[in-house]
Amino acid sequence: MEQGKVLYFPNLAFIPEEKCGVLFSSRLADRKAKNISFNPATGLLKGALAGDHERSRLHKMMDAFAAAALQIILDLCPRYASGLEHARASYRPLEIAGREYTRLKDDKLLHVDAFPSTPTRGRRILRLFSNINPSGRPRIWHIGEPFESLAEKFLPSLGRPISSAAYLLAAVGATRGRRSAYDQLMLRLHNSAKRDAVYQANTPYEEFAFPAGSSWICFTDQVLHAAVAGQYALEQTFYVDVEAMAGPKNSPLRILERMTKRSLS
Ligand code: SIN
C-alpha cells in the first residue's frame, strides 16, 4: 500500500443487518452533501435526509462499519497504531455514473485526494472502501499512473506555495488547522489534474470493477484514482503519521520534498 498499490479483498464483505430495507435508497442522501458522513469520535451523522427510523438504522450501520474498519487496519497494519487517527466514515448511496458535478468536485476524473478544508500537513490519507450494493453491482474505478509520474508532469506548473495565505485561511477559520506548503501543493496537484482535459483523455489507466461484497484499502493521497460507476458503498478515512509508515520515503510529502528540494511541512 505504501508503494501506491490498492489492497483488494474479494471476500471481505460488510453486511448491514438491514439487508435490503430502508438503507438502500438514494433518497437518504442530501443531494448537496452527496455522501452521508459519520464521526466515530462523536457519533454524529451528517448529510442524511432521514426520519427517526432510518436515522437510527443508518447510525447503527455506520457505527458498526467504523468499528470493523478500525479493527481491520489495526490487525493489518499494527505499526500504524501509534500514529493513527480514526476520522470520518461515509455512506455513498448515490449512483456515480451520469451525475454531474463541477470539475473540481467530480471524482469521475482521475485525482489524488486533497481536501481544501482539512489540511494534513503531510499525514497520509488511508481509506477503506466496501461495496455493499444489494443487487450485486460492482463499483468501478480507474487507477492511473504512479504518484511520482503525476507529480513530474504537474509540479513545474504548480508555482511556489505561499505561507501567508495559509496563515490567513487558518485565522479566518476556513481550514481546520494551518494549510502547509505540502497541503497547497497537493491541492494544486488535485486541481490541475482534474482541470487538464488533455491529461484526463490521454493518461493511461487500469479499470477495475470491485464486486459487491468486496473491500479495498489504499492511500488515496497517492493512488491516482477515479470512481466512475457504482452505488451504495461505505468508506472509512484514517490519517496516518508519516513517521508511523514502514517506508516514510514513499510518502507524497517526502517525494515532493525530494522533487522540490525544500522542506514542505
Ligand atoms: C473518491 O475518493 O474519489 C471516490 C471513491 C468512491 O466513492 O468510490
Ligand code: FE
Ligand atoms: Fe478521491
